[in-house]
Amino acid sequence: xxxxxxxxxxxxxxxxxxxxxxxxxxxxxxxxxxxxxxxxxxxxxxxxxxxxxxxxxxxxxxxxxxxxxxxxxxxxxxxxxxxxxxxxxxxxxxxxxxxxxxxxxxxxxxxxxxxxxxxxxxxxxxxxxxxxxxxxxxxxxxxxxxxxxxxxxxxxxxxxxxxxxxxxxxxxxxxxxxxxxxxxxxxxxxxxxxxxxxxxxxxxxxxxxxxxxxxxxxxxxxxxxxxxxxxxxxxxxxxxxxxxxxxxxx
Numbered sequence: 001x002x003x004x005x006x007x008x009x010x011x012x013x014x015x016x017x018x019x020x021x022x023x024x025x026x027x028x029x030x031x032x033x034x035x036x037x038x039x040x041x042x043x044x045x046x047x048x049x050x051x052x053x054x055x056x057x058x059x060x061x062x063x064x065x066x067x068x069x070x071x072x073x074x075x076x077x078x079x080x081x082x083x084x085x086x087x088x089x090x091x092x093x094x095x096x097x098x099x100x101x102x103x104x105x106x107x108x109x110x111x112x113x114x115x116x117x118x119x120x121x122x123x124x125x126x127x128x129x130x131x132x133x134x135x136x137x138x139x140x141x142x143x144x145x146x147x148x149x150x151x152x153x154x155x156x157x158x159x160x161x162x163x164x165x166x167x168x169x170x171x172x173x174x175x176x177x178x179x180x181x182x183x184x185x186x187x188x189x190x191x192x193x194x195x196x197x198x199x200x201x202x203x204x205x206x207x208x209x210x211x212x213x214x215x216x217x218x219x220x221x222x223x224x225x226x227x228x229x230x231x232x233x234x235x236x237x238x239x240x241x242x243x244x245x246x247x248x249x250x
Contacts, residue, residue, distance in 0.1 A: 021057045021079070028078035035106070038071050044236050046217060047075055053215050053242055054174040059083040060135040063166070065127070066091060066142040067119070069103025070110065076138070077117050087134075088119045089127050093151055124151050128162040133171070137163050140176040141229075141240070144195035147186070160207035164247055173209055173245040175200055176218070178229045178238045193229045197241045204245050213244035 029048050056062070058081040064073045067088035076086045088107065095104050104121075111117040120127075124146075146154040163173055180194035188194050201211055223239035 022052070024058050024079045024081070025051045025056060028075045031074075031078050034074060038069075038074065041071065041236075044218075045071070047072075049217050050176070050242070051075060051079060053213065053217060054136060054138060054244065055172055056080075056136070061085050061087075061130075061132055062136045062138060063087045063089060063130065063134055065089050065137065065139040066094060066145070067104075067107060068094075068100055070107035072138060072140060073107060073117065073119075074110070077114055080116055082116060084116055085132075086117045087130055088117060090119070090121045091127060091151070092121060092123045094145075095121055124154055128159070128166055130166055133168040134166050135168060135171050137167060137171070137173045139174075141178060143175050143177045143200060144189040144193060147189040147195070149190065156203055157206060160204050160209070164207045164209065167247045169247055169249045171247045172212075173204065173247070175204070175243045175245075176240060179219075179223075179225055179241050181225045184225075192225075192227065194225065194238075197243070200241075200243060204243070208247070209245035210248060211243065212246045213242075215242040215244075217242055 025048055028051065029042070056076060056079045058079065060076075060080045061084060062076050062080060064070070064076055064086055067073045067090055070088060073086055073088040080086055088111065090100075090104055094100055108119050111119045145151055146156050146159055167173065177200065178194040180188045180192065180196045182196060182198070184192075184194065184196055186199070188196070205211060218240035220237055220239040223234055223237065225239055227234050229235065229238050
């Protein structure tokens with residue numbers, strides 16, 4: 001409880017929206033069935049605080065977009081519980097990479113025993129069709145990829161509008177990504193796999209969303225933000241930002 005309280009105080013928020021359920025979050029993080037490799041990443045990913053920031057709670061309908069090995073899919077499934085559902089989306093363009101394929105195969109095997117998880121592998125152009133309206137759309141460390149050549153690049157404006165349509169009124173769109181320097185060129189998404197925070201805000205707000213929260217929970221002031229995120233000297237410890245947007249209720 002003390003950890004969660006400290007986390008709540010440490011996460012600045014522009015407005016309060018969809019508070020999480022601390023007990024459900026704590027149980028999800030402590031789930032003994034979580035893979036050892038996921039637990040080993042907790043120190044850098046701070047899952048309890050991240051889930052609290054995004055407003056994860058029981059009964060939620062959630063998209064985990066570009067889920068990869070399912071680190072957050074597993075956590076969100078536990079939090080959402082039997083009344084909720086998690087749609088784990090992977091892209092054909094990404095799953096072909098060897099560093100993704102193995103983890104994704106493990107996610108599919110795990111999800112086969114989970115009634116509240118649906119895993120799909122689709123091309124990026126067909127990746128935003130869901131059978132029900134969502135409470136939360138989550139994308140971790142991959143928003144920047146939408147701008148890159150191997151994904152088209154995607155029409156990011158259209159993508160964000162489709163996320164808007166996929167959410168219920170009041171639904172949340174939460175983005176976690178690797179931070180670029182404030183004066184970085186647009187192609188930093190391709191060269192360093194980073195993106196400027198202000199660029200994400202501008203693009204998402206253009207689709208009709210309101211920025212309701214931001215956090216430096218995963219910030220690292222020791223990251224020079226001039227190296228590719230896969231560089232061994234910074235991998236797993238990049239400076240990252242969290243942004244929470246809301247679809248207006250009106």
